[in-house]
Amino acid sequence: MGDLPGKLTWKPGTVLHPLPVVLVGCGRIGTDANLITLAWTGIVCSEPPLLSISVRPSRHSHALILKHQVFTVNLPAATQATQVDWCGVKSGRDVDKFGHTGLTPLAGPQTGAPLVAECPVGLECRVVDSRSLGSHDLFIAEIVAVYADAALVDPDTQAFALERSAPLCYAHGNYYELGGYLGFFGFSVQKKPGKKAPGPPRRR
Amino acid sequence: MGDLPGKLTWKPGTVLHPLPVVLVGCGRIGTDANLITLAWTGIVCSEPPLLSISVRPSRHSHALILKHQVFTVNLPAATQATQVDWCGVKSGRDVDKFGHTGLTPLAGPQTGAPLVAECPVGLECRVVDSRSLGSHDLFIAEIVAVYADAALVDPDTQAFALERSAPLCYAHGNYYELGGYLGFFGFSVQKKPGKKAPGPPRRR
Numbered sequence: 001m002g003d004l005p006g007k008l009t010w011k012p013g014t015v016l017h018p019l020p021v022v023l024v025g026c027g028r029i030g031t032d033a034n035l036i037t038l039a040w041t042g043i044v045c046s047e048p049p050l051l052s053i054s055v056r057p058s059r060h061s062h063a064l065i066l067k068h069q070v071f072t073v074n075l076p077a078a079t080q081a082t083q084v085d086w087c088g089v090k091s092g093r094d095v096d097k098f099g100h101t102g103l104t105p106l107a108g109p110q111t112g113a114p115l116v117a118e119c120p121v122g123l124e125c126r127v128v129d130s131r132s133l134g135s136h137d138l139f140i141a142e143i144v145a146v147y148a149d150a151a152l153v154d155p156d157t158q159a160f161a162l163e164r165s166a167p168l169c170y171a172h173g174n175y176y177e178l179g180g181y182l183g184f185f186g187f188s189v190q191k192k193p194g195k196k197a198p199g200p201p202r203r204r
Numbered sequence: 205m206g207d208l209p210g211k212l213t214w215k216p217g218t219v220l221h222p223l224p225v226v227l228v229g230c231g232r233i234g235t236d237a238n239l240i241t242l243a244w245t246g247i248v249c250s251e252p253p254l255l256s257i258s259v260r261p262s263r264h265s266h267a268l269i270l271k272h273q274v275f276t277v278n279l280p281a282a283t284q285a286t287q288v289d290w291c292g293v294k295s296g297r298d299v300d301k302f303g304h305t306g307l308t309p310l311a312g313p314q315t316g317a318p319l320v321a322e323c324p325v326g327l328e329c330r331v332v333d334s335r336s337l338g339s340h341d342l343f344i345a346e347i348v349a350v351y352a353d354a355a356l357v358d359p360d361t362q363a364f365a366l367e368r369s370a371p372l373c374y375a376h377g378n379y380y381e382l383g384g385y386l387g388f389f390g391f392s393v394q395k396k397p398g399k400k401a402p403g404p405p406r407r408r
Contacts (some may be wrong), residue, residue, distance in 0.1 A: 003313040003349075006321070008357070010350035011362070014247045015327060017279060017366060018222050018373050018382055042246020043218045044258045045337035051220060052256065054248045075221060078386060086393040108286060109207040110287050117210070121219060133249035133344070145207075146214035153212070160214070162221060162376050169373065169382060172366050173389045178222055178373060181383030182229070182282060187379075188289040 014040075021170035023087060025051060025072035025114040026064040029105045033114045035097040036061035037088030039170045040136060041073065049143040051125065054136035060092040063138060069127045073143075074119035076168045078177045084168060085175065103137035110145045120165035122147045218244075225374035227291055228257060229276035229318040230268040233309045237318045239301040240265035241292030243374045244340060245277065253347040255329065258340035264296040269343060273331045276316035277347075278323035280372045282381045288372060289379065314349045324369035326351045 003009050019039040027033040040054035047103040049084065050071065055062045065071050076084050083101045098105050098114070105114035115122040125141035132138075154161040169176040207213050223243040231237040244258035253314050255277065259266045269275050280288050287305045296299065304316070309318035312328040319326040329345035336342075358365040373380040 002353055004310055004319070004321075006353065007326075007351040010352060012253050012347045013324060013350060014253045014255075014354075015276070015279075015347070015350050015366070016224055016226075016245065016247050017371050018224055019246070020220055020222055022220075040249075041220065042223070042248075042256060043220050043244045044246075044256060044342050045244075045340040046335075047339040049216050049218045050337055051218075052246060052248060052376040065382055071284055073220070074331045075219075078383075081386045082392045084269065085387065085389065089390055089393050092366055106208055115208070117208075122211070123219060132251075133254055135251040136249040137246050138344075138392070140342075141221070143216045146217060146219050147208055148214060148219075149210065150212055164217070167221050167375065168386070171371065171382065175386040175388070175391075177383030177386060179282075179374065179383030182285045182379040182381060184379070185289065185377045186293055188286045189293050 008094060015172075017171035018169045018176070019171065019202065020075065020190060021084060021168055021175065023074040023084060023116055023119060025074060025105065025116060026061045026068065027114065028068070028112060029107050029114050032064055033098060033105050034061050034064055034092035035087045035116070036092070037084050037102070038073055044140060050128065050140055051123075051143060054133070054138050056136055058146065065127065066130075068113065070108075070113045071109055071125050071127075071141065072111070072113045072115045073123040073125060074116040075121040075165070076119050078166045078168045079181050080118065081168055081175045108145065115147065120149045121162065219376075221223055221375035222373045222380070223375065224279065225288060225372055225379065226310040226325060227278040227280060227288060227320055228265065229278060229309065229320060230265045230272065231318065232272070232316060233311050233318050236268055237302060237309050238265050238268055238296035239291045239307070239320070240296070241288050248344060254332065254344055255327070255347060256342055256344050258337070258342050260340055266341065269331065270334075272316045272317065274312075274332075275329050275345065276312055276315070276317045276319045277327040278320040279369070280323050282370045282372045284322065285379045305403055312349065319351065324353045324356060325357075325366065
């Protein structure tokens, strides 16, 4: 046991879960388009909508993001775990990741960066700031466009229902599905029932 | 349909999933200890281990983090969804969140910031940088200590098994459990079977 009652003390490390695991598209279709799998990403601001990605300077995609100052963030479905994993292990210096995985690049209308057609959700992002933090460089980017499969619209309500994409989750080196629904933000103070539960995520 | 074949175009927004949803502890036990629920958090660097949180300047906790320059990040279990949600809806200006929820504050040995005893994992964090991004201020902080329940050790392997905490997940205003196991990082290029699957997460 450690410094606190009932707790083990670990050495400082990157302990946070669950995380999204995304396919970041960079470069240009026809010349240097590449994909990199990242879990070091998160939302950092609501207005304007900003996200961050952190990338090791040694990675092939790092130079592409620096050069073009734009990238895409593609949110995969759980069924795409093998392709996502493979793009995290291999380097774009050695292999054409779009060609090898069979994933289809679509030029982002706002940025020209390659979106992944097969991912249920894709974001186009424009870098607004970057800085070195140590092992990783942080890129803060504005989300300038969002694309989603039409299948993500709930046929009953016509509302967007992102959980219908059965997203891929990541936690400490392992991939998971998203599990059962527990409640909506604010449910703990809801006075009247009525908001419809979105139901469990489904495999696509 | 929108600008891309088969895709709907949405207005730019904070579309990223799944996200962790954490209880950030700030202030000092006995005086101004508070909790704030955040999903705008992520890992931004491995060495040193750094995470980010983004907080609206209007939030009560924002001033406490600015004042003390330390905070904790507590990773809740799915069974704690009600307490987590409540701490995201209420303000520490109006209510003692530890007292109301029954959650137990433990002073972090490294920082003095309040950890949540009942959360399976807790991190102590020291702010190393902050900046205004718009609606939210970004705090980048070093993870200086990690604590975990002894129950997170796998009895078979004696390895830490964070997925055993049955973590709480967040996606676009809804809370979920973590779902079924899909594979470990690198599984797509694994030549020989052998690595033990961690199995599905379990309710605590």
